[in-house]
Amino acid sequence: MDQTRTPYFDVLLDYVDSGVIPFHTPGHMQGRGMDRSLRDFLGDNVLAIDLTQIRGLDDLLQPEEAIEEAQQLAAEAYGADNSFFLINGSTSGNQIMMMAALNPGEKIALPRNSHKSAMGGLIMSGVAPVWMKPEVDVGLHMDHTVTPQTVRATLDEHPDVRAVYVVSPTYYGATADLEGIAAVVHERDLPLLVDEAWGPHFRFHPALPIDAIAAGADLSINSTHKMLGSLSQTAMLHHKGERIRVDRLKSVVKLFLSTSPNLVLVASLDVARKQMATEGAALLSRTIELANDTRRRLNEIPGIYCFGDDQVGRPGVFDLDPTKITITVKALGYTGYEAEEILRRRYNVQCELADLFNCLALFTIGTTQDAADRLVYGVKELSREDRPIDVFSPSGVLERRLETGTYNLPSIPPMRMNPREAFLADTEIVRFKESPGRICAEVITPYPPGIPVISPGEEITPEIVAYLDLEKKAGVRIQGPYDSELRSIRVVR
């Protein structure tokens, strides 16, 4: 196919050029009805192609014309049999993968550190989780991926598992041995689903880790918006092989799409694919070079450590995406949260995320040399600063926790109900301290390491309550509960 083409973007441009008089949604009528303040800021061009799926503009739910061609071009570029454009991120991708691959009540093996949208997938599909423990690096305070050995042991122990799901790469760029995992999974003729939200660029450069479809995944998802040039919310779902039925997959995709998709988003996927297919290797070469050079410069700063190839080969780090730079500030005596705040407040540099020991800087095809220099400057200054007084500092509890290595998570509690049943059950709110013995109805995840300590359907144990209490006192951010202070918790009535 001709990868220089952008069939969907072209169709929208043709519509604008033809000067059609609109009597259709969206109600702003190509900007005419929009408040001036927003209209002037967005500009006429964006609004002119914010159209609905009228004749000639194809239908994302039933693509037959330009969207179909755009998706086929994407499939070719990604080495898939079928690719689907998603406009609700990899969040919907995770939900779609589970609903397409399994029936309610069937079991899926998945890592405990899966993104929360995987829990959404479990709840929507009614599929039962068999949790796998990811490898954890206590020194860096971060979780990595699951190994083929863990996958094999899980399948040996649970022969009734019907699909395996893995996250690769992690937020920090560590990838799993996907070929090794695919071999284990396919030995049993099970489908492998890969959350590759952070790897939409892998396919387009030989220095990047192997992409999921090339490694043997049956389904994979990419958050195109995270690392490439498309707009927020855009993602792609890729499918290959015979293990997943494509008719069912298409029906499930439709369930998750609005009947009024934002066509600007759809066009941005079409154009991002063209950009990668035609110039990706050159653009990414520049990005990788810039990231590697910046990592080297940062590593020269006293007290700063940015891991790189030295981590490859460690448990759960089969390969590494060099475009992610994890800046470990531990030796400076700062938490990652403090460093992130100082970098933003004093040097106007905003990182992608911070955790206890690290700040994560994302390098993409949009990162400039000037931006990289600003980051290096900010971190250099940070290393010279006296400890700050205007940002929070870690409590004694936190330091004790780190010293004593209580990073090790409590054991996964017994599952009493399927996550969907627990989530949808009649619930009540009880005091957290009095919750042991009750069945949890929500997901509770301290960051870091971002691994749910308890999730819907699991029994709350005294060990869990004690652990989460410690995390709270340490000032660790706890995501997921209805009561963000975790003084109370939603349980099954």
Ligand SMILES: Cc1ncc(COP(=O)(O)O)c(C=O)c1O
């Ligand atoms: C591993 C992983 N999967 C899925 C998602 C959801 O992606 P999106 O934000 O595109 O919906 C994220 C978001 O950060 C993620 O980190």
